[in-house]
Amino acid sequence: MALAALLGLVVVVRANGAALEVDTEWMNEIIEHRSTVWQVPSLFMNTLGGGLFGVFVVPLVIILVLVLIKRPWAAGYYLGATVLSAVGVQLLKQVFGRARPEDMLVTSDFGSFPSGHVANAATMAVCLAIIFPRLWVVLAGAAYTIVMLLSRTYLGAHWLTDTIGGLLLGAGVAIVLWAPVAAKLDGERALAARRRLERQRKRQKTLTS
Template identity: 50%
Template sequence: MESHLVRSWRVQLLTGLVLLALACALGAWVLARGNDPFAIDAWWNGLLPHTETDSVLFDFSLVMNSVGGTWVAIYVIPLGGALALVLLRRPWAAVYFVAASALSAAAVQVLKHAFGRARPDEILIVSDYGSFPSGHTANAATIAVIAALLFPRVWVVIVGAVWIVLMAFSRTYLHAHWLSDTLGGALAGAGVAFTLAAVFSALLAQDRVRIQARRQGAREASLADENPS
């Protein structure tokens, strides 16, 4: 059990640090180019409508804009998720969720001010300073990785990946970000989630041990009821 915990901790830490390094490297590449968009950025940006504000995709993107970056993302999702984890009797998972969400948002702001990339001229909404990385996509990636680590199921991973892609699409559809900004955001958000998972690994293991003990106790009580002495 202990050796498995050590291996898991090391893998999570290495994965997180590598992802964060890749996000920083991409940002440095952006900065070295003088903030000019990459060819794929210009191509993708050119494919999307620049003035359309009356469509299902535009409305969908506005909803994602609110869910991923307003008070919903800042308060409702972290606190609601933490409350759900507490009700599931996973208190350290709740602390990890809140801490990762806060650190992800802070890391995004640091990177935004470090690289200072200009947003696309066609932006259809009002947004804050800095295009790289996408804070909305970083938040989506943080949540997706947390969910996959806490509830390791294939369907959780798939839903999380779809959530990241949809958020990234919505940010580019609104021309709030270049495509590479969303990649940088996904790398940063996932990197924070993995890194903090390593930091919280022993505490998260305590949650799992308590849950397993509770389930074992419930099974033993059920067997005792079925086979009274």
């Protein structure tokens, strides 16, 4: 969150909240190459990562799954990170009050910095990579976050630096909250692994008997 706030401070000090040169260059490239081929998936990402579905439904499903597979510490960690990330986004939006780009293809709430969609995606990606430390989870989370970042600028909902700020905020919150519960999550994961091993042994005994 501190890194995201620092980036926001740079934006305010250097450009008084207006777009930086990198923002305008990136946006001009996007507008020049817009097409319906990319607009449809971008609109899908807009729904998936925001609104009631992205902010409430997706996190709730993940938390319920974690509870069902007997990972209560992981569920609590994910809930805390999601809530803190969302609160951080709204706080920074209020503090910086940055105007959104003019060439928007979707309607959005106040405050362009930071991107709530990207912060939400980054929080989810980092949390799941910590809870399930497998390569495919890391790669899938990274890909999802990058696609979300690109879709937000493609739709003109955010400047590039808004999405970077959201990335720093979301990932930062997930990492900071992980520190105090790391031992609990590791113990819970080890217990889950032992349970899987016991189930496999029971199935093998059943098949051989």
